[in-house]
Amino acid sequence: MSLSVGTALQDGWTTFRRTPWTFVFFALFAFVLSTVVDLLPGIAGYIVSSLVDLWATVGLIRGAWLGLKRERPSFGDLIRIDVLSIWRLFSRQFLLTVLLGVISATAAILAVTAADAGELAQSIYSQIQVIDASNSELINGLITEIQGLALAIVTSPVAVLVLLLGAVIAIYIQVNQMFLGFLAVVKGLGPIATLREGFRTVQTQWWTVFGLQVMQLVILLLGLIAFGFGLLAAIPVVVCITASAYRQLFDGDDPTGVLTGR
Template sequence: MSLSVGTALRDGWTTFRRTPWTFVFFVLFAFVLSTVVDLVPGFAGVIVSTLVELWATVGLIRGAWLGLNGQRPSFGDLIKINGPDIWRLFSRQFLLTLLLGVISTTAAFVAVKAADAGEIAQSIFWRVQGIEPSNFEEINRLFTEIQSLSIAILSSPVSVLVLLIAAVIAIYIQVNQLFLGFVAVVRSLGPIATLREGFRIVQRQWWTVLALLAMQLLIILVGLIAFGFGLLAAIPVVMCSTASAYRQLFGDDDSTRFLTSR
C-alpha cells in the first residue's frame, strides 16, 4: 500500500468539516478537564492528568475513524470510555517513551564524558534537586552552569556528533511510530509487536510519512498563531488526517471493534 499525503490531508479536512462543532467542543472540553486535573497535587495529579490525556486521544481516534467511515460522530461517541483501549495506548506509549529516554540519556552521558564536563553536569543535577523557585540567586547560578555545560559540549566535535546521531535516531523512530495510537487501539498486538508493526509498515515509505508529519506540524503552528483558538480545529484535522494515512498504509480492519461499534 502507498501513502498519498494530499489524500490524507483532504480526508482530514473533509472528516472534520462533516461535524466540526462536535470535534471543537470535545477538544475544548478535554482541555478544560486537563486544566482542572492539573490542580490535583502530587503523584495523584500526574496519574489523573495522564488518564485524561489518554482518554482524549482515544476519543479523537474514535471520532476520526467514524468520520472516515462516512458517519457523523456525536459528542457521546467521543467521550465514550473504554478501559482496555486506554491501557493498550498507555502501555505502548510508555514503551516508546522508555526507548527514546534510553537513547537520549545514553547520548547525553556520552556527550558529557566526551566533553570532560562531568563535574559541571553533576553540579547541575544536584542544584536542580534542591532549588527553590523563589531563590533567584540559585536560579542564576543554575543558568550559568547550564551555559558552561553547553559551551563545553559544543566545543567537543565528538559530543556534537553523538548528539546529532541521537537526534537522527530519535526522529527516525518518531516518524515510524506516528501511527502508534491507531495500531494500539485498532489491533490486538502486544507492546513490542505494536512498535515492530510501525517499523515494518512505515519504513518503506518513511520520507512520505515524514512529509505528512511536517504538514501536520504546520497545521498545528497555524492553529497556534490564530491566538491558540485555532488548535480547537487543528488538532482534530491532524488526527483525522492521521487516521486517513493509517488506513492507506495499514488497512481499515478494526479487530477490537471499539472504533466502529456505537
Template structure:
C-alpha cells in the first residue's frame, strides 16, 4: 500500500484500491455474483406490486394500488440495503484473506441495517430540506408570477419582466449551488456503508466521519467513483449480465479504498481480521 500521511492528510492511491478490490472479488466470485442475483430475483417477484399504479400510462385512482406500490417501493429499498451490507461485509472479509460464502453475505444483521437506514434517511434530509426550501421561497413566487403575469402586466410590464428575470436567475444560481453540494456529499459519503458496518457508527457520526475521511482525498475519491461508474456501465452494456460482476467488484474496490484511507490517516485497521484456519 502506497498511501501516505502528509500535512494535508491521507491520500488515496486508486491503483492500489483497484488491484486490492479485484483480488478480494477473485477470492469468492461465486457468492459475490450470486447474492446480487438473489436480490434482483426477489425484486422481480415484487415488481407487480409497483406496476399497479399505472395502466397504459394512466395513473390509477384506486388507493389500494398506491398502497401496494408503496409496499413494493419499501421492499425494494430494504432489499438494496440488505445487499449493500452483505456485499460490504463480504468485501471486508475477502480483503483480509477470507473466502466469504453466500450464507455469510446473506446473513441478516438488524442492528447494522437500522443504523444504515437511519444514516441514509439523514443524508436524504440534508439534501431535501434545502431543496424544498428553495422551491418554496424562490420557485413558488416565480411560479405565481408566471401564473398571474397577465393580470400584473397592466401595472407595469417592465417591472413584471425584471422581477421574473431576477427570480429566475436567483433560482438557477441557488439550484446550481445545491447541485454542487449534492455532488460534494455524494463523494464524501461514498463509504457510508463501510463506516456504519465496520466502525459501528450512528447516523450523524457516520456522516461526519465520511466527510473527515474523504475530504483530504476528495478529488482522488471522485476519480475512483468515476472509474467505478464506468465499470458498472460496461457491466450493463454486457447484456446486463456483466452488472452482476461489476456490482460486487465495485463494492470490493470501494471497501479497499476505504481501508486504505483509514490506515493512511493513522487509525487502526477497521476490517475485522480473518480467523486463522
C-alpha cells in the first residue's frame, strides 16, 4: 500500500470538522485534568499525569477512527477508559523511549570521548548531583563548565560527526515508529512486534512519512503560535491525519474491537 499525504491531510481535516467541538472540548478537558493531577506531591503527580496523557491519546485515537468511518464520535466515546489499550500504549512507548535513550546516551558518551572531555563531563555530572540551586556562584561555575564541554565537542570533527550520526539514527527510528500508537491500540501486537511492524511497513515509504510528519509539525506550530489555544484543535487534527495515513498503509480493521465498540 502507498501513502498519499494529500489524502491524509484532507481526510484528517474533514474528520475533525465533522465534530470539531467534541475534539476541542475533550482536548481541553484532558489538558486541565493533566495539569491538576500534576500538582500531586512527589512522583504521584508525574505518574497520574502520565496516565491521563495515555488515556487522552487513546481517546483521540478512538475519536479519529470513528470519524474516519463517517460516524460522529461523542464526548462519551472519547472519555471511555480502556485499561488494556492504555497498558499497550504505555509499554510500546516505553520500549521506544528506552531504545532512543540508549542511542542518545551512546552517541553522547562517544562524542565526549572523541573530544577528550571525559573528566570535564564527569565533573559536571558530579556537581549536578549535589548542587544547591540557591548558590549562584556554584551555578555560574557549572554553566562555565557546560560551555567548556560544548566548545570541546563542537571543535572536534569526530565528536560532531558522532552526534550527527546519533541524531540521524534517532530521527530514522522515530519516523518509522510514527504509527506506534495506532499499532499498539488497534493491532494489539506485542511490544517488539509493534516496533517491527512499524519498521517493516514505513521504511519503504520513509520519505513520504517524513514529509507528512513535517506537515504535522507545521500544524502544531501554527496551533502554538495562536496563543497556545490553537493546540486544542491542532492536536486532534494531527491525530486524525495520522489515523488516515495509518489506514492507508496498514488496513481499516480493528481486531481488538477497542475503537469500533461503542
